[in-house]
Amino acid sequence: xxxxxxxxxxxxxxxxxxxxxxxxxxxxxxxxxxxxxxxxxxxxxxxxxxxxxxxxxxxxxxxxxxxxxxxxxxxxxxxxxxxxxxxxxxxxxxxxxxxxxxxxxxxxxxxxxxxxxxxxxxxxxxxxxxxxxxxxxxxxxxxxxxxxxxxxxxxxxxxxxxxxxxxxxxxxxxxxxxxxxxxxxxxxxxxxxxxxxxxxxxxxxxxxxxxxxxxxxxxxxxxxxxxxxxxxxxxxxxxxxxxxxxxxxxxxxxxxxxxxxxxxxxxxxxxxxxxxxxxxxxxxxxxxxxxxxxxxxxxxxxxxxxxxxxxxxxxxxxxxxxxxxxxxxxxxxxxxxxxxxxxxxxxxxxxxxxxxxxxxxxxxxxxxxxxxxxxxxxxxxxxxxxxxxxxxxxxxxxxxxxxxxxxxxxxxxxxxxxxxxxxx
Amino acid sequence: xxxxxxxxxxxxxxxxxxxxxxxxxxxxxxxxxxxxxxxxxxxxxxxxxxxxxxxxxxxxxxxxxxxxxxxxxxxxxxxxxxxxxxxxxxxxxxxxxxxxxxxxxxxxxxxxxxxxxxxxxxxxxxxxxxxxxxxxxxxxxxxxxxxxxxxxxxxxxxxxxxxxxxxxxxxxxxxxxxxxxxxxxxxxxxxxxxxxxxxxxxxxxxxxxxxxxxxxxxxxxxxxxxxxxxxxxxxxxxxxxxxxxxxxxxxxxxxxxxxxxxxxxxxxxxxxxxxxxxxxxxxxxxxxxxxxxxxxxxxxxxxxxxxxxxxxxxxxxxxxxxxxxxxxxxxxxxxxxxxxxxxxxxxxxxxxxxxxxxxxxxxxxxxxxxxxxxxxxxxxxxxxxxxxxxxxxxxxxxxxxxxxxxxxxxxxxxxxxxxxxxxx
Numbered sequence: 001x002x003x004x005x006x007x008x009x010x011x012x013x014x015x016x017x018x019x020x021x022x023x024x025x026x027x028x029x030x031x032x033x034x035x036x037x038x039x040x041x042x043x044x045x046x047x048x049x050x051x052x053x054x055x056x057x058x059x060x061x062x063x064x065x066x067x068x069x070x071x072x073x074x075x076x077x078x079x080x081x082x083x084x085x086x087x088x089x090x091x092x093x094x095x096x097x098x099x100x101x102x103x104x105x106x107x108x109x110x111x112x113x114x115x116x117x118x119x120x121x122x123x124x125x126x127x128x129x130x131x132x133x134x135x136x137x138x139x140x141x142x143x144x145x146x147x148x149x150x151x152x153x154x155x156x157x158x159x160x161x162x163x164x165x166x167x168x169x170x171x172x173x174x175x176x177x178x179x180x181x182x183x184x185x186x187x188x189x190x191x192x193x194x195x196x197x198x199x200x201x202x203x204x205x206x207x208x209x210x211x212x213x214x215x216x217x218x219x220x221x222x223x224x225x226x227x228x229x230x231x232x233x234x235x236x237x238x239x240x241x242x243x244x245x246x247x248x249x250x251x252x253x254x255x256x257x258x259x260x261x262x263x264x265x266x267x268x269x270x271x272x273x274x275x276x277x278x279x280x281x282x283x284x285x286x287x288x289x290x291x292x293x294x295x296x297x298x299x300x301x302x303x304x305x306x307x308x309x310x311x312x313x314x315x316x317x318x319x320x321x322x323x324x325x326x327x328x329x330x331x332x333x334x335x336x337x338x339x340x341x342x343x344x345x346x347x348x349x350x351x352x353x354x355x356x357x358x359x360x361x362x363x364x365x366x367x368x369x370x371x372x373x374x375x376x377x378x379x380x381x382x383x384x385x386x387x388x389x390x391x392x393x394x395x396x397x398x399x400x401x402x403x404x405x406x407x408x409x410x411x412x413x414x415x416x417x418x419x420x421x422x423x424x
Numbered sequence: 425x426x427x428x429x430x431x432x433x434x435x436x437x438x439x440x441x442x443x444x445x446x447x448x449x450x451x452x453x454x455x456x457x458x459x460x461x462x463x464x465x466x467x468x469x470x471x472x473x474x475x476x477x478x479x480x481x482x483x484x485x486x487x488x489x490x491x492x493x494x495x496x497x498x499x500x501x502x503x504x505x506x507x508x509x510x511x512x513x514x515x516x517x518x519x520x521x522x523x524x525x526x527x528x529x530x531x532x533x534x535x536x537x538x539x540x541x542x543x544x545x546x547x548x549x550x551x552x553x554x555x556x557x558x559x560x561x562x563x564x565x566x567x568x569x570x571x572x573x574x575x576x577x578x579x580x581x582x583x584x585x586x587x588x589x590x591x592x593x594x595x596x597x598x599x600x601x602x603x604x605x606x607x608x609x610x611x612x613x614x615x616x617x618x619x620x621x622x623x624x625x626x627x628x629x630x631x632x633x634x635x636x637x638x639x640x641x642x643x644x645x646x647x648x649x650x651x652x653x654x655x656x657x658x659x660x661x662x663x664x665x666x667x668x669x670x671x672x673x674x675x676x677x678x679x680x681x682x683x684x685x686x687x688x689x690x691x692x693x694x695x696x697x698x699x700x701x702x703x704x705x706x707x708x709x710x711x712x713x714x715x716x717x718x719x720x721x722x723x724x725x726x727x728x729x730x731x732x733x734x735x736x737x738x739x740x741x742x743x744x745x746x747x748x749x750x751x752x753x754x755x756x757x758x759x760x761x762x763x764x765x766x767x768x769x770x771x772x773x774x775x776x777x778x779x780x781x782x783x784x785x786x787x788x789x790x791x792x793x794x795x796x797x798x799x800x801x802x803x804x805x806x807x808x809x810x811x812x813x814x815x816x817x818x819x820x821x822x823x824x825x826x827x828x829x830x831x832x833x834x835x836x837x838x839x840x841x842x843x844x845x846x847x848x
Contacts, residue, residue, distance in 0.1 A: 025569060025715060032752075126566055132716035134558075134566020141565055141746065142550055142558020145449060145736025274722070277701070291449060292556035292724060292733035298698070299719035309716035312569025317749055322565065325744040328456075 008096075008319050011038035011065050013086070014076035015047045018100060018127075021308035022074060027051060031312065033319030040065050062086055066093065072318060074311055075099040084108060094119045098314040100127035100307055106200035106216055109207070110329070117326075124314035124324055129201040130155060130283040132306025133299040134313070139208040139287065140325045146289035148209040150249035152420070155201040157281030157302040158185045158192035159224050159244035163266070164279045167241055171229050184281060195221030195244065195264035202246040202264060209287060210250055212260045212332035219334065220394070222265025226415050230375075231345055234386040237373050238343065238419075240268040241276045245420060251335065259335025263394075268343055268419040274298070275420065337393040341370065341419040344387045344401070347412040350380040358387065358404055365400040367392045382411060394418065432520075432743050435462035435489050437510070438500035439471045441728035442524060442551075442735070446498060449736045451475060457743030464489050486510055490517065496742060498735055499523040508532060518543045522738045524551035524731055530624035530640055533631070534753070541750075548738035548748055553625040554579060554707040556730025557723040558737070563632040563711065564749045570713035572633040574673035576844070579625040581705030581726040582609045582616035583648050583668035587690070588703045591665055595653050608705060619645030619668065619688035626670040626688060633711060634674055636684045636756035643758065644818070646689025650839050654799075655769055658810040661797050662767065662843075664692040665700045669844060675759065683759025692767055692843040698722070699844065761817040765794065765843040768811045768825070771836040774804040782811065782828055789824040791816045806835060818842065 010026065012019050019041070026036045036056055041047050044058045052058075059065065062082075065073065066089055073090045077083045078101050087097050087104065091112060099105065104112075105125045116123040126136045130153070139148075154160050161184050165175040176193070179185035191197045196216075203216050224244055235242050245267040252258035269276045274296045278284045283301025288294050300306040317324075348354055359369055367389050374385040389397070394416070401414050434450065436443050443465070450460045460480055465471050468482045476482075483489060486506075489497065490513055497514045501507045502525055511521050511528065515536060523529065528536075529549045540547040550560045554577070563572075578584050585608050589599040600617070603609035615621045620640075627640050648668055659666050669691040676682035693700045698720045702708045707725025712718050724730040741748075772778055783793055791813050798809040813821070818840075825838050 021715070029571065031569070132570075132713075133719055134562040137565035138558040138562055138721075141561035141741055142734060142737050144740040145455070145738075146556075146733040147453065274701070277698070289556075289733060291445070291729040293730060295557055295721070295723035297562075297719070297721055300717045305715040306717060309570040309713060310566065313566050314569075316568040317565055320749040321747045322749055323744055323746045325741055325746055 007033045007035045008071040008315070009037040009069060010034055010072050010074060010315060011040065011068060011070035012036065012074045012076065013040045013065065015039050015041040016076065017304035018307045018311070019076045020049065021304040022076070022311050023052060025308055025312045027053065031316050031319065034315050038065055038068055038070050066090060070095060072096045072098060072315065074315070075101055078103070080104060080107070087112060088115065091116045091119060091121050091123065094121050096122040096318060098124045098311055098318070100125070100311060102128040102197070102200040102204060106203040109204065110213060113326070122318055122324065124318065126314045127307045127310035129204050130285055130297070130301040131303065132309050133283055133285065133297045133301060134310070135205070135285045135297045136208065137313070138297060139205070140327065143287060143289060143292065143295065144325050144327060146292045148287055148289050150247065150288040151205050151209045151285065152245060152247040152275060153202070153205065153285040154243055154275055154278050154283050155246045155285070155301070156192050156198040156244055157283060158189065159198070160278055160283070161281045162193070163224060163227065163242055163244060166227065166229060167232050169229060172225065172227060193225055194223040198244060198246045199264045202248055202262060205285070206248040206260070206262065207329045208327055210248055210260060211327060211329045212248070212250070213329040214248070214260065214262060214332055214334065219262045219264060224266045227266050230384050231415070231417065233375060234343065234345065234373055235268055238268060238388070239271050240419070241271060242266050242417065243269045243275055243278070245269065245275060260332050261336060261338050262334060263338060266417060268417050270420065270422060273420065273422060337395060338418070339391045339393060340421070341391050342389050342397055342416050343419060344389065344414050344416045345384060346387065346410065346414050347382065347384045348409045349411060350383045351409055354409055357407060361403045362389060362400045364403070365392070365396050367397060367400055431457045431459045432495040432739070433461040433493060434458055434496050434498060434739060435464065435492060435494035436460065436498045436500065437464045437489065439463050439465040440500065442731045443500045444473065445728040445732035446500070446735045447476060449732055451477065455736065455740050455743065458739050462489055462492055462494050490514060494519060496520045496522060496739065498739070499525055500735070502527070504528060504531070511536060512539065515540045515543060515545050515547065518545050520546040520742060522548045522735055522742070524549070524735060526552040526621070526624040526628060530627040533628065534637060546742055546748065548742065550738045551731045551734035553628050554709055554721070554725040555727065556733050557707055557709065557721045557725060558734070559629070559709045559721045560632065561737070562721060563629070564751065567711060567713060567716065567719065568749055568751065570716045572711055572713050574671065574712040575629050575633045575709065576669060576671045576699060577626070577629065577709040578667055578699055578702050578707050579670045579709070579725070580616050580622040580668055581707060582613065583622070584702055584707070585705045586617070587648060587651065587666055587668060590651065590653060591656050593653060596649065596651060617649055618647040622668060622670045623688045626672055626686060629709070630672040630684070630686065631753045632751055634672055634684060635751060635753045636672070636674070637753040638672070638684065638686060638756055638758065643686045643688060648690045651690050654808050655839070655841065657799060658767065658769065658797055659692055662692060662812070664694050664843070666690050666841065667693045667699055667702070669693065669699060684756050685760060685762050686758060687762060690841060692841050694844065694846060697844065697846060761819060762842070763815045763817060764845070765815050766813050766821055766840050767843060768813065768838050768840045769808060770811065770834065770838050771806065771808045772833045773835060774807045775833055778833055781831060785827045786813060786824045788827070789816070789820050791821060791824055
């Protein structure tokens with residue numbers, strides 16, 4: 001039980017959407033054992049709110065926070081510079097840290113946790129992945145007894161918003177614009193749509209679930225920029241939809257020596273999969289365990305309030321003396337590529353012999369065609385059709401497509417989508 | 425970090441499906457800080473397995489366990505007598521307890537937790553609800569920062585197996601028989617099909633999520649025994665399926681004074697709801713928070729391995745010095761009944777004026793008819809049809825049905841199903 005006599009003093013760094021929601025919950029709900037004492041932000045005159053108690057110290061000077069008597073720093077600034085240094089100094093001085101910073105935890109989490117332990121401080125980051133969905137505490141607490149063999153997730157709300165809107169017939173550029181207007185996507189959407197945001201989250205989940213410490217830069221990312229409305233029409237023919245899927249998997253069931261595979265990018269997802277059910281900015285994470293089978297978590301992955309819930313939950317855990325279960329991980333290099341069925345969309349100026357030529361290029365790489373789909377209603381001079389192929393690696397398919405791309409009848413680069421199999 | 429020098433000594437009470445799976449995981453995976461030292465069961469000669477290390481003490485005498493140097497008792501016997509007394513004695517002597525016993529936790533959990541705290545011991549019960557799905561750690565850790573307003577769950581795998589099989593056209597009696605043959609249902613299925621098992625779990629979740637300590641006997645349970653294949657046919661017309669739903673909700677958003685409503689029983693569930701997606705023995709829990717919105721957990725709720733994962737996860741938490749977050753709850757009486765749309769199935773020997781008479785009886789209670797459905801292909805002398813009505817309480821509808829039941833044309837008692845609304 002937290003002691004009401006000496007509650008943990010909480011300093012919030014960053015009073016944006018999440019930070020103000022954290023402050024709001026602390027002020028409104030007054031969780032036992034926690035008291036908001038400091039708020040750091042640039043330009044605080046513009047930020048001050050009348051619902052924040054007058055006892056709270058507002059400051060624009062980080063040194064005021066780092067030298068204060070705050071027990072816990074809640075870091076909601078994001079990014080690595082200068083935040084990583086501040087977090088390190090806070091932990092080194094024995095302050096605990098709660099953060100939603102996925103980039104920081106993905107790249108420096110292990111070192112920072114070690115530092116925290118050596119100083120008797122704590123580092124919690126339940127908000128760093130899938131905001132309001134308790135997948136990190138779920139992995140640390142409820143599933144620690146299992147041997148997790150794979151994780152598959154929808155970890156980026158922006159991509160899910162875009163793709164679930166495109167599912168209804170819209171084109172990428174229009175939906176991206178709408179997402180930007182709604183504040184779901186940045187002016188430069190690279191981090192989200194090209195998969196880098198999801199990749200950082202996948203690295204964190206892989207560490208907790210597979211106990212594999214992966215180098216983010218090693219994980220292949222494919223962008224969702226090339227997905228078009230016609231791909232959804234063909235996905236429907238395959239009883240699938242398209243989602244940005246982040247996945248990591250151990251091959252061989254042996255945590256100590258099994259190969260780890262990982263990737264991020266748009267995939268064809270069977271409609272029967274729980275990963276097809278997320279709409280809007282929702283996140284979904286599927287954890288496949290050796291003993292417990294598949295467990296699915298879903299909910300609002302991002303946004304001020306859901307992320308703030310994860311932050312406050314971490315604070316409450318700390319106030320109650322709960323300790324993060326320290327799950328040892330090992331530095332792991334990727335062990336190869338997924339072997340997957342693919343669907344490939346071609347747009348051609350139709351003439352006889354195209355299929356034969358494509359089939360021949362695929363056959364050279366040992367890739368078998370499974371089926372060919374061609375929806376009616378298109379001009380033969382600008383004809384999209386889709387070829388599905390039997391399981392192969394992406395790089396093997398890449399070599400075949402490099403050859404196919406030299407065909408003069410092609411009006412666009414062929415676009416390949418991996419197909420998610422129901423069971424890994 | 426757990427100390428390898430002095431690992432927690434674990435005694436398992438009950439070497440059935442779950443107990444042997446817990447032992448297996450402890451022996452195979454050797455989680456840091458934990459060592460299996462004792463196994464208690466009746467008739468151990470019949471139970472002994474060669475994969476259990478020879479250092480483990482097998483006993484048929486509970487006193488051997490209670491007087492041993494075991495640090496943690498894993499209680500997997502179930503029921504209240506004699507187990508409740510054993511758990512109490514273990515905690516009183518400073519041993520910690522991990523249990524999957526929902527009945528024990530629902531009825532005596534608060535007193536036992538108090539006892540544990542007073543002795544510096546711990547009581548964890550992550551396996552008591554929805555076995556392999558980390559909903560209890562999720563509520564204690566990841567969602568503690570939210571203010572949960574409602575929970576809706578599929579908490580009984582037996583009912584879900586039966587109802588999801590009936591969805592494909594089978595009749596209740598046949599599926600129950602199959603479930604019994606597969607070991608999913610007891611010879612006397614009362615606890616499961618009449619809702620008492622789910623009710624104990626709902627009491628535990630309400631305590632953690634709504635901070636409301638409910639008396640199980642106050643929560644109304646409706647049986648799934650009266651559900652028939654024809655109900656699924658009409659459910660389909662309404663774009664619904666039928667599931668056993670356990671739900672509790674706070675009305676008024678005020679944890680301290682809001683009314684709590686709760687019930688267990690078969691409901692019409694819209695196909696678009698995550699609660700319609702569970703099949704077989706799967707469990708699903710939806711937690712609706714004021715700040716974080718809806719979070720959904722799903723997976724294998726029961727079975728030896730999934731439940732064992734939850735038990736071992738609790739043991740690992742203990743070994744790592746993690747403390748269950750102590751969420752204070754208050755004794756709460758139910759504050760009334762849900763106001764819900766209903767669908768009512770009638771089977772009649774058709775004659776003119778039946779609808780008028782039913783409508784009149786409903787009108788007397790102020791209940792408005794919304795729609796009438798009658799599928800073709802039935803004899804007029806044995807005609808099922810369905811009436812849906814606007815929101816009313818079950819007891820109000822009960823009064824109307826009591827009157828309707830006196831009609832001589834009725835061949836069966838009318839069967840009413842509540843309809844789950846998408847948002848509480």
